[in-house]
Amino acid sequence: MESVQTIKQRFGIIGNSPGLNRALEKAIQVAPTDISVLVTGESGVGKESIPKIIHQLSHRKHNKYIAVNCGAIPEGTIDSELFGHEKGAFTGATQTRQGYFEVADGGTIFLDEVGELPLTTQVRLLRVLENGEFIKVGSSKVQKTNVRIVAATNANMHEAIDKEKFREDLYYRLSTVDIHLPPLRQRQEDIHLLFRKFASDFALKYKMPTIKLTDNAVEVLLKHRWSGNIRQLRNVAEQVSVLEQNRTITAQVLRGYLPTVGSNLPAVIKTSKSESDFSSEREILYKVLFDMKNDLNDLKKLTMELMKSGSVKDVEKNHEGLIQKIYGSDDDDDVDEVFEDSTEDTEVLSIPEHTSVSEAPSNIIDKYHFAEEIEEEETLSLQDKELELIKKSLERHNGKRKLAAAELGISERTLYRKIKQYDL
Numbered sequence: 001m002e003s004v005q006t007i008k009q010r011f012g013i014i015g016n017s018p019g020l021n022r023a024l025e026k027a028i029q030v031a032p033t034d035i036s037v038l039v040t041g042e043s044g045v046g047k048e049s050i051p052k053i054i055h056q057l058s059h060r061k062h063n064k065y066i067a068v069n070c071g072a073i074p075e076g077t078i079d080s081e082l083f084g085h086e087k088g089a090f091t092g093a094t095q096t097r098q099g100y101f102e103v104a105d106g107g108t109i110f111l112d113e114v115g116e117l118p119l120t121t122q123v124r125l126l127r128v129l130e131n132g133e134f135i136k137v138g139s140s141k142v143q144k145t146n147v148r149i150v151a152a153t154n155a156n157m158h159e160a161i162d163k164e165k166f167r168e169d170l171y172y173r174l175s176t177v178d179i180h181l182p183p184l185r186q187r188q189e190d191i192h193l194l195f196r197k198f199a200s201d202f203a204l205k206y207k208m209p210t211i212k213l214t215d216n217a218v219e220v221l222l223k224h225r226w227s228g229n230i231r232q233l234r235n236v237a238e239q240v241s242v243l244e245q246n247r248t249i250t251a252q253v254l255r256g257y258l259p260t261v262g263s264n265l266p267a268v269i270k271t272s273k274s275e276s277d278f279s280s281e282r283e284i285l286y287k288v289l290f291d292m293k294n295d296l297n298d299l300k301k302l303t304m305e306l307m308k309s310g311s312v313k314d315v316e317k318n319h320e321g322l323i324q325k326i327y328g329s330d331d332d333d334d335v336d337e338v339f340e341d342s343t344e345d346t347e348v349l350s351i352p353e354h355t356s357v358s359e360a361p362s363n364i365i366d367k368y369h370f371a372e373e374i375e376e377e378e379t380l381s382l383q384d385k386e387l388e389l390i391k392k393s394l395e396r397h398n399g400k401r402k403l404a405a406a407e408l409g410i411s412e413r414t415l416y417r418k419i420k421q422y423d424l
């Protein structure tokens with residue numbers, strides 16, 4: 001039997017916490033059997049490697065392994081995806097189609113987010129688990145298959161059963177063996193290890209020196225709640241690796257990358273902004289809101305003028321500056337630098353790439369918290385906030401506008417205009 005250490009190496013799994021080791025041991029033990037396994041744990045804890053390990057260590061390894069995300073397939077098509085359909089079973093079914101249970105005969109099917117399965121599909125699944133039988137959609141012929149099921153869920157299945165969203169009999173059938181992956185905050189010894197691994201991977205990928213955390217920063221890392229678990233840790237490691245020029249990361253810098261929501265404490269907009277940074281979603285949102293508000297005010301003004309005067313030509317002549325401000329212009333002779341790409345000017349809502357927030361569902365939740373927070377507690381002036389953002393960016397880049405504009409996600413021309421506007 002393969003050891004936990006070899007499995008970690010083979011499947012690129014980092015960590016040495018008792019919780020992780022126990023989960024891997026269990027996976028190794030059940031792999032040679034045909035027992036159904038339910039992998040549980042919060043989003044981002046690494047559930048997806050367990051079914052792969054089980055399949056690879058089983059006698060089924062030369063047959064198919066199919067991973068199905070039950071939450072991502074529309075309710076109307078999931079039966080047909082899993083069990084196939086007959087020609088003419090429904091509009092558009094022009095050909096008979098094999099489902100995953102037929103294709104994976106002799107192999108393994110991983111049913112991710114199994115809690116999302118519609119009740120009608122749950123009935124079909126129970127049947128296939130109990131006696132290997134299934135019927136294609138639109139058919140009456142019973143077919144046989146021999147598939148091993150590994151399912152995963154981050155949902156509270158007992159609650160789903162109580163609410164009659166999940167069949168209790170199916171739950172017990174699926175969870176003959178339960179493999180639980182604890183959240184990252186309960187795997188303290190793995191946090192820094194994982195961060196170092198990700199930091200070195202990203203250094204390689206982006207051809208930059210590896211970032212290194214100070215002792216205080218490591219403390220911050222360990223204390224964070226990591227509601228998005230390893231997926232979130234990986235994202236933070238990537239953002240810091242890409243954005244920080246100083247490769248020694250202090251606690252203060254690191255905190256700028258960690259959402260305040262997601263900790264158990266209520267999030268408050270800080271009055272002291274010494275720790276803030278563009279990378280925080282809040283500030284980027286401020287910037288976007290501010291840009292929108294500005295443009296809207298300018299457009300309102302222009303519309304009013306048009307309505308009052310009734311002459312487009314007059315308005316064009318009298319409000320040349322305003323029109324230029326809104327739509328930009330190529331012959332802006334105020335501008336004392338060469339702009340390589342004047343088309344950049346139209347990007348009112350462009351957000352820097354690094355803000356494309358992670359795939360982690362828990363981060364999505366964080367974002368909603370964040371939206372509520374702004375509604376309730378927003379008292380700062382957007383204008384002040386933008387001014388501060390620009391100042392900080394210019395400081396950070398020793399007044400180099402090109403770098404500051406890139407960081408802010410606006411064109412150099414727009415930045416130049418703002419500098420003038422705020423008299424910086």
Ligand SMILES: Nc1ncnc2c1ncn2[C@@H]1O[C@H](COP(=O)(O)OP(=O)(O)O)[C@@H](O)[C@H]1O
Pocket residue numbers: 012013014015041042043044045046047048049194230231234
């Ligand atoms: N122990 C680990 N070592 C290295 N990377 C991991 C580990 N656990 C998870 N990951 C990575 O974290 C991300 C999320 O894991 P995933 O299995 O998709 O989580 P889940 O399915 O539980 O939401 C993936 O990119 C995965 O490769």
Ligand SMILES: [Mg+2]
Pocket residue numbers: 044047048112
């Ligand atoms: Mg997953």
